[in-house]
Amino acid sequence: MTDALDKDLNDILEAAAAWHTRLDLGTADQKAFERWRDADPRHASAFARMVGTDATFGLAEGHIDSEADDFEGPVRVVDRRRWLAGALVGVAAVIVGGGSFVALANRRVHAETTVGGRANVALPDGGHIDLNTDSRIAWRYDNASREIWLERGEVSLNLPAGDRPWRLHAQGRVIMGLAGKLNARLKGQAVEVTVIEGPGIVILAEHIGGTGKLALAAGQSVLAGKDGGTVRALSDETMQTVTAWQSDEMVFTGQPLSMVVDEFNRYLSRKIVIKDPSIAGVRLGGRFNVHNASGFLRGLNESFGIRATDDGQVINLTR
Known part of the structure; x- marks a missing residue:
């Protein structure tokens, strides 16, 4: 027995x-x-x-x-x-x-995630969300829908097909689709959405009375704000700049130093500050590891004579 x-x-x-x-x-x-x-x-x-x-x-x-x-x-x-x-x-x-x-x-x-952190979260339907530095996401799945909220930062979503639609809520917009892979990043009062793979998505206003309905296919991107946005097709090179963070990298193709510093600062607790306005427009290109700020600063000094000084609170750039 x-x-x-x-x-x-x-x-x-x-x-x-x-x-x-x-x-x-x-x-x-x-x-x-x-x-x-x-x-x-x-x-x-x-x-x-x-x-x-x-x-x-x-x-x-x-x-x-x-x-x-x-x-x-x-x-x-x-x-x-x-x-x-x-x-x-x-x-x-x-x-x-x-x-x-x-x-x-x-x-x-x-x-x-905290500043400089990364995370990968598995969803109940087999999908995945990658969170970039200093990001926050929420989700709720029920029998009728798959709801996701981007509350801070940037994420990559890989969402499988299913019998329920998925909806991503961000900055007053609703991004809807059936399946696919996309990148979403909050920028001020707007959200930048890039469709990497899949049949495409539709972006609507969150509330009745909002303006702008946008449709995106794979390889397209838009900065969607309260008044809509302009859909643009991305080259393979530009697409790399969007997705590089998933490999802990940043890719630049001639952007000014001011923009490069802004991107690096997303990963740094101790921020970089351009103290000399004359160097803000220096153009940079290349691939940088997001966790190797010291190598980036060393390269600025060797290539452009730009000095980095740590005052204990921030890192100041001068020439």
């Missing part, structure tokens, strides 16, 4: 592990999972154990929290396992009341 019970428990644990893996990879049938989970209280308990075990290994590196829509507390994410740490709360509730796992999908989950 004991052997039979042990075998039954082992079978349940194996099934829980399989569901855990499928959900983590975004390949699970949500309704099928719910049927299995609700069929026996031991199923929910075993699944909670699996999530708890996986989450434990990620807790030392940081955390990600599931939050109600009206809560905006700071959360930082380093890797995908933190989603599991947040999911543990929802799964534990399943043991008590059943059906609470779906409620997890109806809450916003936040992830953010």
